Amino acid sequence: MAHHDHEPFRLHTPDFEPLNKQWDRRNFLLKTALGLGALATGTLLSTRSGSTPASATPSADFQQAVLNALPHFAPKAKRVVYLFMSGGPSQLETFDYKPKLQTMLGQDLPDSVRKGQRLTGMSANQSALPIAPSLYKFNQHGKNQTWVSELLPHTAQVVDDLCIVKSVFSEAINHDPALTFFQTGNQLPGRPSIGSWISYGLGTDNQNLPTFIVLVSKDAPRDQPLYARLWGNGFLPSEHQGVQFRSGKDPVLFLNNPEGYDGQDRKEMLEYLKQLNQMQNEAYGDPEVNARIAQYEMAYRMQTSVPEVMDISKESDEVFELYGPTSRDPGTYAANCILARKLLEKDVKFVQLYHQGWDHHGGLPNGMKAQCQTIDQPTAAFITDLKRRGLLEDTLVIWGGEFGRTVYSQGILTADNYGRDHHPRCFTMWMAGAGVKAGISYGETDDFSYNIVKDPVHVHDFHATLMYLLGIDHEQLVYKFQGRRFRLTDVHGQVVKGILA
Known part of the structure; x- marks a missing residue:
């Protein structure tokens, strides 16, 4: 009232x-x-x-000094889109071509290759680890004749825009800690996510939309769960958490006014609520009160901005044809790629798009084929669309999962069917756009895609490089919490200079 x-x-x-x-x-x-x-x-x-200064305490002074120093150097990228393939796509069926395996079908993985490395509980008790060559052919594409699987024909057409990193590795061998590690820099839950660190450090370029937005494909198998903590703010102020945009009537939960409640009523209510929060802040000095005020005010502004940006119906027929047949259906991977492009045009700084369904312990040939058919055309279209709109030159695009897959088959191997277990020791990601070399492959694995033989890239190195491209020294963006100074890369991480343009 x-x-x-x-x-x-x-x-x-x-x-x-x-x-x-x-x-x-x-x-x-x-x-x-x-x-x-x-x-x-x-x-x-x-x-x-991205945050109103907190009370003048030593800790608040320290945090403000950290923020005042940003950016540490001229950024190459203004914004990031992270296409996260949740479940662990197989590098052996996508970008890491291993022709010698074709003559080794069914042979046991040599001990000299495995080197006693840890296996998951799902294959540790197998009497043998039979080698499973990919059923799919590879062909060379682009100026540098880059090998790409026949499962990704559209991606192959934009390979000259990609920086393919074949030597990524992690210690986490199971999904939840591996996902959490990639998203937060730590295998244990509770740390801030990448997007939250970026939001905290660099703030926003659009006051009417969140700095960090999350999209989840509706047309993907739900093989491994996703948790909101993967895009959570951890110990950072809560206005820096990722906001999930959904397809349907309510893109952001609890954003719309209740029935019979008009905009003016809501505006007055927020004014009174702000007064109460300010009184509480003066009485108790809790910085989270200011975060709540910022969230309420953002929600009010989003009531106008979100419906407009979520509406893809006004896109041209040519755009829908570019992104593929499912792009007209809101919530699909293809439609979310279009939405991600619209968010970039609105200067949203960090967009994370999750696509589940890559956990192929069995039936991998058909499972990979179906997944690639879903994401291949929209992903290539996204690169093409950004490039022709002049956005790719200052946008960093990332594609990859939480780990790769084993060269050996988990379970029974036949001539036309096999599965692959989790493999964190080497796997492939790619980047494109602002600040990275285009049309190259970086790093090498052995003939079994089991061990890295050249230019390893750890998860912490990946994070350090991402932040570098945004103008951030990963060792300097720190947050003091419970007496300790934290950062995304913990006490590790080196910028991968070999992929920088």
Whole structure:
């Protein structure tokens, strides 16, 4: 219900009486007059840092000094799109061509290759580890004759725009810790995600949309679960958490006004709520109060901005044809690629698109074929679309999963069917766009795609390089929490200079 009195707002309950006494007309005018200058300064600072300065405590002073130093150098990328293939796509059926395996069907993986490395519980008890060559052919494409699987014909057409990294590795061998490691830099839950670190460090370029937006494909097998903590803010202020946009009537949950509740009522309610939160902040000095105020105000602005950006129906027929037959259906991978492009055009800084269904312990040939048919054309179209709109030159695009797959078959191997277990020791990702070399392959694996023989890239190195391209020294973007200084790369990570343009 709207409040139309001209008296200072009060809550007449015993718990609020001490605050009410501090909020008489004289104090109200004094505090709001002095607060206007602080509010103006805070607005200028928050545009760059993504957060209003906290109370003047030693910890807050330290955090503000960290933010004031950003960016540390001229960024190559203004924004990031991370196409995360959840479940672990097989490098052996996509980009890591191993022709010698064709003569080794069914042979046991040599001990000299395995080197006693850890196996998952799903294949550790197998009496043999039979080698399973890919059933799919590879062909060379582009100026550098890059090998690409026949499962990815559209991606092959844009291979000159890709920087394919074949030597990524991780310690995590199971899905949840591996996913968590890639998203937060630590295998244990609770740390801030990549997008949250970027939001905290660099702030926003669009005050009407979140800095960090998450999309999840609806047309993917739900083989491994996704958790909201994968795009959570951890110990960073909560306005930096990822916001999931969904297909359907309510793209953002609880964003729309309740039935019978108009915009003016909501605006007045938020004004009163802001006053209460400011009073609480003055009384207790909890920086999370300011985060809540920022979230409420963002939600109000999003009521106008979200419906417009979520509407892909106005895209041209040529765009839908470019992205493929499922692109007209909101929530599909193809439609989400179009939506990601629209978000980039609105200067959203970090977009993460999750596509599940890559966990092929059995039936891999058919499973990989179906997955590649879903993502191949839209992914290539996304690169093409960004490039022709002039967005690729300052946008970093990333594609990959949490680990790769084994060269040996998990379970029974036949001439036309096999499965592959988790393999964190080497797998393939690719990047494209701002600041990375185009049309190259970086790193090498052995003849079995089991061990790295040249230019290893650890997950921490990947994170350090991503931040470098955004103008951030990964060792300098730190956050003090419970007496310790944390960063995305923990105490590790080297920028992979060999892939930088």
